[in-house]
Amino acid sequence: MQTIEYQEPIIQIKNLTKKFGEHTILDGLSFDIYKNKITTILGFSGAGKSTLLKHILGLLRPTEGSITVLGKDLNKMSEVELKEFRRNFGMLFQYAALFDSLSAYENVEFPLNEFTKLTEYEKKERVEGLLRSVGIKDESFKKLPSELSGGMRKRVGLARGLALNPFIMLYDEPTTGLDPITTKMVNDLIIDTAERNKDRGMTTLIISHDVRATLKISDFVAFLDHGKIVEYLPAEDFKNSDNPLVKEFVNL
Amino acid sequence: MSYIKGAVEKLGHNIVVNLYELGKFTSFGLRFFYWTFRRPFRVRNIFSQFVFIGNKSLFIICLSGAFTGMVMAYQTYFGFKLINVDTLVGPIVSITLAKELGPVLTGLIVAGRAGAAMAAQIGSMKVTEQIDALEVMGINGIQYLATPRVISSCFALPILTAIFQFVGNVGSYFIGTKVLNIDEGIYFSKLSEFMYIEDMWQGLIKAFFFGFLISLIGTYFGFQVKRGAEGVGRGTNKAVVWGMINVLVWDYFLTSYLIKIL
Numbered sequence: 123m124q125t126i127e128y129q130e131p132i133i134q135i136k137n138l139t140k141k142f143g144e145h146t147i148l149d150g151l152s153f154d155i156y157k158n159k160i161t162t163i164l165g166f167s168g169a170g171k172s173t174l175l176k177h178i179l180g181l182l183r184p185t186e187g188s189i190t191v192l193g194k195d196l197n198k199m200s201e202v203e204l205k206e207f208r209r210n211f212g213m214l215f216q217y218a219a220l221f222d223s224l225s226a227y228e229n230v231e232f233p234l235n236e237f238t239k240l241t242e243y244e245k246k247e248r249v250e251g252l253l254r255s256v257g258i259k260d261e262s263f264k265k266l267p268s269e270l271s272g273g274m275r276k277r278v279g280l281a282r283g284l285a286l287n288p289f290i291m292l293y294d295e296p297t298t299g300l301d302p303i304t305t306k307m308v309n310d311l312i313i314d315t316a317e318r319n320k321d322r323g324m325t326t327l328i329i330s331h332d333v334r335a336t337l338k339i340s341d342f343v344a345f346l347d348h349g350k351i352v353e354y355l356p357a358e359d360f361k362n363s364d365n366p367l368v369k370e371f372v373n374l
Numbered sequence: 375m376s377y378i379k380g381a382v383e384k385l386g387h388n389i390v391v392n393l394y395e396l397g398k399f400t401s402f403g404l405r406f407f408y409w410t411f412r413r414p415f416r417v418r419n420i421f422s423q424f425v426f427i428g429n430k431s432l433f434i435i436c437l438s439g440a441f442t443g444m445v446m447a448y449q450t451y452f453g454f455k456l457i458n459v460d461t462l463v464g465p466i467v468s469i470t471l472a473k474e475l476g477p478v479l480t481g482l483i484v485a486g487r488a489g490a491a492m493a494a495q496i497g498s499m500k501v502t503e504q505i506d507a508l509e510v511m512g513i514n515g516i517q518y519l520a521t522p523r524v525i526s527s528c529f530a531l532p533i534l535t536a537i538f539q540f541v542g543n544v545g546s547y548f549i550g551t552k553v554l555n556i557d558e559g560i561y562f563s564k565l566s567e568f569m570y571i572e573d574m575w576q577g578l579i580k581a582f583f584f585g586f587l588i589s590l591i592g593t594y595f596g597f598q599v600k601r602g603a604e605g606v607g608r609g610t611n612k613a614v615v616w617g618m619i620n621v622l623v624w625d626y627f628l629t630s631y632l633i634k635i636l
Binding site: 179181202205206207208209211213215216217219220221222232233236237286292 | 412414498499502503504506507509510511512513514
């Protein structure tokens, strides 16, 4: 068994239940996500992963239960408070979700324009630094998303997600549908980003069904099935789990 | 009997579906008002949308306005000539353009062009998760995407309508005086005798409301898009159809109200 050192929970989920009409999507989930760690939530398609992510972001309200993020109960926050609070999150979407009318540079500059009062020089320094740190070359700064490869779009999406120095970085299916080389590149990028932001206490949460890719990079892995967490272990222990469903998923 | 039962069930189903859709649209409208009057006010976005709506429609507005004025001049001239009031072509065309044809045709054109573009832009942002990206950043999608479009549309429509009216009047003047040989002096004296500033106001107020309706409908159907490119096409189509229907229906209600107060 891997030894679990003391960790400070940054996201606390208690008895989280979400129903859409008669359908129960999340069924009484309770677990913590720890500061400075990479946690992956695995599960089959339709298991409720995206619904869980939307609850963590405060985009959906639970039917029952509570979610506490950075010490704040999301249920008790108004829409306007939640809007402000979401600036603590950065997110890399499955297909990067870059604004297609803006260049790579402008995409990363966008949150800085919206939420900071940085000078033009400070913004330039920050945007160029972020783009270079994720491996985007200077000649690609002015390219539109349609002119970038899938891997480059992910890099720009990650740079945009990091622009406001988030406390929690979320990755939605970061490696799904990618070739092995790009998958490795994205994994390296996730680890590198987590390492570089460790001093700030940044936490990484990955939603995925790519078991091989995520087991390599995660500290903790949770397995979600039919709206329930059926296993939640350190990554090393998860690989050797006795749960038949997890065994099947890991050996697929 | 079963045929009647089936028809009644289908009718009931359609009523429920349409009421549900109306409820969703009303909820969208309320959220629009809630977010529109909250900071930050993105003036630059409003201005760029204003330019977009104006640019997208200006050429076709001028073209339609000119030919509408010219056709109206011909039609009224030959009708009025039968009762010897052909000198009234100028004011009749001008009043019709100011009160009805200007705002309604401009509304229909903008619904077909800018309304469709709004639904397509927002719809494609929705299916590519760009709106989710905005929300995650703490930016409300309605405030960022719908508010600038609706505000700019409310102000662009009256200006486009005024341009339509002006170009239509030029067309009417050209046909009336140069082709149909109405005396230029009489044309203008009749125009100043029968055309009042209130007639202009009626059209511009209507245009303001049409601008609001077309853009709210266009952005609403953009936000409702689901299921990829096919969904974007369907949303765009609905935005155009419902935008045009609303222009025609609300024209009646606005006319019946404005005619009493102006």
